[in-house]
Amino acid sequence: MDALQPDEIEAIHTATLRILSEIGVILEQPEARTLLTAAGATISAQNRVLIPPQLVEWALAQCPPTLSTRGRGGTTVTLGDGSLRWHNLGGARDVFDPATTQIRAATVQDVCTAAQILDALENCTCVTPFFTPQDVPGELMGLAMYRHTLPHTTKPVYGPGVQTARETQYFVRMAEVLGNPSEVTMMAISPVSPLNFPAHLVEAMMEAARSGLPFGALPCPTAGATAPLTISGAIAQQNAEVLASIVLVQLVKPGLPVLYCGRLAMMEPRTGVSVWGGVELGLASAGTVAMGHRYRLPVNVYGFSTNSHTLDLQNGFERAINALIPALAGADELSGIGEMDAGVASSFAQMVIDNELAASIHRTLRGFSTDAEALAVEVIASAMNTTRNFLGQKHTRNHLKSGEILLTRLAERGTWGEWEKRGRGSLATRAQAEADRLIAEHHVPPLEPAQESALDEIMSAAHKELVR
Amino acid sequence: MxxxxxxxxxxxxxxxxxxxxxxxxxxxxxxxxxxxxxxxxxxxxxxxxxxxxxxxxxxxxxxxxxxxxxxxxxxxxxxxxxxxxGTERQILGRVVIGTIEGDIHEIGKSLVATMLSASGFQVYDMGVDVPIMTFIEKAREVKADIIGISALLTTTMVRQKDVIEALEDNGMRGQVKVMVGGAPVTQSWAKEIGADGYSEDAVGAVVIAKTMMGAA
Missing domain, CATH: 1.10.1240.10 (Methionine synthase domain)
Known part of the structure; x- marks a missing residue:
């Protein structure tokens, strides 16, 4: 599916170059300014940094076409190889319990449990530290999220939301416990829309780049509030924010692997907050994919995304539409496994449901074949000459095995009577039971004792320095 | 005419x-x-x-x-x-507002400031990344009735509590009402830290502020 035609992509690209070279970005961190101006950027009358098209083109030419991370289990995930990958929502505040339909504040234990469940879900390729644990001081929250995710998954673990250079350094030290930080993790940083790069974020970006961490440029504009209300205008601004980030990190470390990320959502016109469930989000994500691919970069956008507070119909249709559109547009990685309530909450049942939904989206992307084997004229002849049905045909068994029909585990496909006999359970109750089973049964190989103590030491040093 | x-x-x-x-x-x-x-x-x-x-x-x-x-x-x-x-514009109250230290997200706070100001409050917008003591000093200087504290990040939200504690330490808690807001902030968080008011959006914030001033 092409969300944008080639001439539309060029129009957005041209608009982006104008934003960067004529309007500029707010960026006052002295070291970064010096780097940028030495490379050809200039300072506007409004004290913004103007980035010329040649510098943007230079930076894009430095970016490799793929980005890889390796889990401690040994699996390497490469984004940009043409297949679709998934990771979970990062940074949810609350845990939703489908049984009571109540929420509670997330704790460190929930960070661990989420990682364990995500480790078990085959469609979750990389794990982002899930919850913001409220039993940890604010200054340590991001680092604690990463620390407590590591022991509970062998998949690649992405960095937490990091705000400063010091936090970045502690994060890199923890990654070193697993291996070379540039191989075992990646880190995303969000400039503040519109076009604002505060000093502490710039310092974190530069620190990450110096450490060779694969870098995700992750603006989160809200169309109508912190970006133009029109989707194309907001994509152009978001593109400028991504490209400015890329220019900066490539100046620090030429050749650094970069992930083109976008989190563009529309404004709720009555409250001003971001709408995560509206279908415009899926459209904007598809447009974002088209822009990132114009630059031959792997693209990561919102996938599963809803405003719904519970596991209801709204939740289901919003997340399905919002994931399917960018998936069809060719996204390299979708976020959002487990997301609920505009990213504020999650439930373990939701994570399990999303694993199944992701399978349906993969099935959609796979489409169906029209070769002679699939067209099956000989098989039709054979059936017509014998039983006049296809149940006994070898062709049927072969293609059942090769996945022509996606077998679901949680979706109800029985009759009314069978469903009644099983106690009339809903998808949510089946998903919760599956989550409970995974918590009880899914074993994750632990870290080495030396790794555990190394992580504890780093956390305790961070505590001493960062917590007031 | x-x-x-x-x-x-x-x-x-x-x-x-x-x-x-x-x-x-x-x-x-x-x-x-x-x-x-x-x-x-x-x-x-x-x-x-x-x-x-x-x-x-x-x-x-x-x-x-x-x-x-x-x-x-x-x-x-x-x-x-x-x-x-030699007369004065009738104002509903004086509000010192800002985004908490460590957080540079502006729009929610600015919306609330605009709405309060349009509704008849005298608003002192301290901007973003506002140190705790700046809230306190400004509130003392202008004899604020209300302090409004915004936070977008869960990691900075925890500092809203520090402003309330600083008000207590400075013996001002009795004179100043505190309202909190921002994406991660909830009613139960507001209650936990002892804030006087919370709203999910800018229009609700005006209602809360008016109630605080007995003008709703």
């Missing part, structure tokens, strides 16, 4: 036209009309209308914001006239 002028003022607010609102306010000053009358019969009915339409779902936040801007422009023109006459 006044009736026509007042109608035009009302409309300038509804249309969100700051230039026209300022021009009409200037005209009223030149005609020697009492600024209290100008506000109450000209501009405030415009703000009330926009508020009502918003409540009915007929108008949206962007329209509220431009109405607020128009109101601000009118008040700026009328202020010197109040001073000259």
């Amino acid at each position: 006044s009736k026509e002028l007042f109608d035009a003022m009302r409309q300038s607010i509804i249309d969100g036209d700051p230039e026209l609102a300022a021009e009409l306010a200037q005209k009223a000053v030149e005609l020697g009309i009492d600024p209290i009358e100008v506000l109450n019969q000209g501009f405030v009915p415009g703000v009330s209308y926009v508020g009502e339409q918003f409540g009915l779902g007929e108008m949206f936040l962007p329209e509220l914001v431009v109405a607020g801007e128009a109101m601000k422009a009118a008040v700026a023109v009328l202020e010197p006239e109040f001073t000259r006459r």
Whole structure:
């Protein structure tokens, strides 16, 4: 599916170059300014940094076409190889319990449990530290999220939301416990829309780049509030924010692997907050994919995304539409496994449901074949000459095995009577039971004792320095 | 004459036209009309209308914001006239507002400031990344009735509590109400840290602030 035609992509690209070279970005961190101006950027009358098209083109030419991370289990995930990958929502505040339909504040234990469940879900390729644990001081929250995710998954673990250079350094030290930080993790940083790069974020970006961490440029504009209300205008601004980030990190470390990320959502016109469930989000994500691919970069956008507070119909249709559109547009990685309530909450049942939904989206992307084997004229002849049905045909068994029909585990496909006999359970109750089973049964190989103590030491040093 | 002028003022607010609102306010000053009358019969009915339409779902936040801007422009023109006459604009209360230290997210806080200001509060917007003691010092300086603290990040939200503690340490907690807001903030968080008010959005914040001042 092409969300944008080639001439539309060029129009957005041209608009982006104008934003960067004529309007500029707010960026006052002295070291970064010096780097940028030495490379050809200039300072506007409004004290913004103007980035010329040649510098943007230079930076894009430095970016490799793929980005890889390796889990401690040994699996390497490469984004940009043409297949679709998934990771979970990062940074949810609350845990939703489908049984009571109540929420509670997330704790460190929930960070661990989420990682364990995500480790078990085959469609979750990389794990982002899930919850913001409220039993940890604010200054340590991001680092604690990463620390407590590591022991509970062998998949690649992405960095937490990091705000400063010091936090970045502690994060890199923890990654070193697993291996070379540039191989075992990646880190995303969000400039503040519109076009604002505060000093502490710039310092974190530069620190990450110096450490060779694969870098995700992750603006989160809200169309109508912190970006133009029109989707194309907001994509152009978001593109400028991504490209400015890329220019900066490539100046620090030429050749650094970069992930083109976008989190563009529309404004709720009555409250001003971001709408995560509206279908415009899926459209904007598809447009974002088209822009990132114009630059031959792997693209990561919102996938599963809803405003719904519970596991209801709204939740289901919003997340399905919002994931399917960018998936069809060719996204390299979708976020959002487990997301609920505009990213504020999650439930373990939701994570399990999303694993199944992701399978349906993969099935959609796979489409169906029209070769002679699939067209099956000989098989039709054979059936017509014998039983006049296809149940006994070898062709049927072969293609059942090769996945022509996606077998679901949680979706109800029985009759009314069978469903009644099983106690009339809903998808949510089946998903919760599956989550409970995974918590009880899914074993994750632990870290080495030396790794555990190394992580504890780093956390305790961070505590001493960062917590007031 | 006044009736026509007042109608035009009302409309300038509804249309969100700051230039026209300022021009009409200037005209009223030149005609020697009492600024209290100008506000109450000209501009405030415009703000009330926009508020009502918003409540009915007929108008949206962007329209509220431009109405607020128009109101601000009118008040700026009328202020010197109040001073000259030795009278004061009737205000509902004084609010010191800002985004907490460590957090540079601006829009939610600015919306609340605009809405409060349009609704008759005197607002001191301290911007973003505001140190805890800056809230306290400004509140003392302007004899604030309310402090509003915004936070977008879960990691910075925890510092809202520090402002309340600092108010207590400085013996000011009894005189100043505290309202908190921002994406991760909830009613239960507000309650836990001992804040006096919380709202999910800017329009709700005005209702809370008015209730705090006994003006709802």
